[in-house]
Amino acid sequence: MGFLVFLVIILVIAGFIFINVKISNLKYRAKQQVLRNTGISSSDINAGITGSFEKKHLQNFLAEHPNHTEESIKELLKNYTLQIFNRNSINEFSQAVYEKMQKDSKLEKMQAMEFRRTNINYYGNSKLGAIVVYTDNRDEYNVYLTCSILGERIQLDKYQISKGAVVGF
Numbered sequence: 001m002g003f004l005v006f007l008v009i010i011l012v013i014a015g016f017i018f019i020n021v022k023i024s025n026l027k028y029r030a031k032q033q034v035l036r037n038t039g040i041s042s043s044d045i046n047a048g049i050t051g052s053f054e055k056k057h058l059q060n061f062l063a064e065h066p067n068h069t070e071e072s073i074k075e076l077l078k079n080y081t082l083q084i085f086n087r088n089s090i091n092e093f094s095q096a097v098y099e100k101m102q103k104d105s106k107l108e109k110m111q112a113m114e115f116r117r118t119n120i121n122y123y124g125n126s127k128l129g130a131i132v133v134y135t136d137n138r139d140e141y142n143v144y145l146t147c148s149i150l151g152e153r154i155q156l157d158k159y160q161i162s163k164g165a166v167v168g169f
Contacts, residue, residue: 057123067152074118080156081132081143085110094157106161110134113141128154133164140164 058070068076083090085107089098101107113134122129128147133140142164148155 053121054119058120061120061123061128065149065152073120076154077118077130077132077145078115080145084143084159092153092155094155096158097156100159104161110141110161112136116140126150135167137167139166
């Protein structure tokens with residue numbers, strides 16, 4: 001009788017281990033399906049994930065604003081970040097951006113950063129959200145931009161700078 005109880009316990013534990021291994025394998029295969037040939041650093045993984053989500057929002061934006069291209073909108077958003085880093089006020093910046101820019105202590109550090117990529121992460125209801133990524137070759141820094149679309153004019157309503165993923169290992 002004791003032997004049967006012991007055997008049942010061993011079978012239950014073996015069953016849990018088997019199920020856990022199968023679930024882990026499925027998660028791994030799903031991740032590989034989403035990331036496809038993406039490097040193993042968290043920076044590369046973040047780029048792969050945001051790039052895959054970007055397509056839908058970018059297509060919607062370009063369909064509604066045919067005078068922009070993918071390259072032109074990304075270059076415009078990159079230019080906005082460079083203007084912020086240099087504390088240059090332009091007409092496309094809201095008053096809130098101008099005020100934050102004057103007292104933001106991170107801007108000096110960001111001037112020395114190297115541009116990495118721009119991703120559109122939201123478009124709808126005349127609002128455009130983007131992440132512009134810069135790096136110091138150790139860490140990535142994300143500049144989150146929230147813009148309003150006013151006809152063909154893109155006004156920057158607010159921005160936020162935060163530390164992102166680690167570059168490399």
